[in-house]
Amino acid sequence: xxxxxxxxxxxxxxxxxxxxxxxxxxxxxxxxxxxxxxxxxxxxxxxxxxxxxxxxxxxxxxxxxxxxxxxxxxxxxxxxxxxxxxxxxxxxxxxxxxxxxxxxxxxxxxxxxxxxxxxxxxxxxxxxxxxxxxxxxxxxxxxxxxxxxxxxxxxxxxxxxxxxxxxxxxxxxxxxxxxxxxxxxxxxxxxxxxxxxxxxxxxxxxxxxxxxx
Numbered sequence: 776x777x778x779x780x781x782x783x784x785x786x787x788x789x790x791x792x793x794x795x796x797x798x799x800x801x802x803x804x805x806x807x808x809x810x811x812x813x814x815x816x817x818x819x820x821x822x823x824x825x826x827x828x829x830x831x832x833x834x835x836x837x838x839x840x841x842x843x844x845x846x847x848x849x850x851x852x853x854x855x856x857x858x859x860x861x862x863x864x865x866x867x868x869x870x871x872x873x874x875x876x877x878x879x880x881x882x883x884x885x886x887x888x889x890x891x892x893x894x895x896x897x898x899x900x901x902x903x904x905x906x907x908x909x910x911x912x913x914x915x916x917x918x919x920x921x922x923x924x925x926x927x928x929x930x931x932x933x934x935x936x937x938x939x940x941x942x943x944x945x946x947x948x949x950x951x952x953x954x955x956x957x958x959x960x961x962x963x964x965x966x967x968x969x970x971x972x973x974x975x976x977x978x979x980x981x982x983x984x985x986x987x988x
Contacts, residue, residue: 809970812928812946816853816899823944831944832978838940840979842884842893843933845871852900862905862961866927869968870898877976894933894940894979898971902928903964904948925949925963929971933979941979945971 810829817823823831850867852858858866874896875885886893904925926948933940947967977983 807947807949809945809947809967809974811944812901814901815944816901816930817932817942817944819939820944823942828974830946830974832942833939834941834978834981835939836981838935840883840894840933840940842886842890843878843979844886844889844893844895845875846889846895846897849896850898850900853902856900856903858903858961865961865965866900866903866968869965870929870972873969873972874976877973878979881976881980881982883980891936894935896931896933896975896979898929898931898975900927900929900968902946903961905961905964925961925967927964927967927971929968931971931975933975941975943971943975943978945974947971 808829811823811825811831815823815831820831823833826832850870852863879885884893889895904927926946928946930942930944932942947970949963949966
């Protein structure tokens with residue numbers, strides 16, 4: 776019976792280097808990204824123009840916004856979205872709370888009902904990619920990075936009366952650097968929903984867009 780010899784130090788070094796190179800390559804190719812989905816649920820989507828960050832958006836330049844309203848259905852879901860109630864609630868909370876916080880900190884008033892002096896904001900989730908918490912646990916142990924990514928696509932618009940004030944078509948995908956949201960199936964999509972809310976706040980407030988997380 777033959778005994779297997781342990782790999783030489785040279786072989787072990789080559790294996791270690793290969794593993795490190797694989798991990799580095801996956802990490803570099805898995806940075807968080809934002810852009811615009813191929814199709815939008817927004818009416819007059821051709822009105823939107825490409826932005827420096829890859830999203831597509833439009834803003835009525837002459838409109839001054841001082842108050843906003845977020846209705847109960849401020850975040851709706853397209854018919855093809857397959858999420859359970861808890862996952863939908865997580866995305867809804869991420870969008871509403873993040874957007875309200877950004878706008879209030881900028882000095883806008885939030886009102887409880889629709890009114891002529893307040894813009895009304897609504898968003899629709901058009902696509903969701905869930906992450907695999909189990910796979911991320913394994914790859915984090917082996918490669919020191921979660922590799923199962925997730926994301927979300929959103930269409931957002933603000934209207935005053937019957938007039939559109941601003942619109943955004945957004946698609947965001949988390950990267951391997953988003954470790955904190957990697958161990959929940961909805962975590963990455965939730966994070967990118969917050970990014971979309973911040974970007975829409977920037978658009979509505981006509982300020983320079985923030986970087987994606």
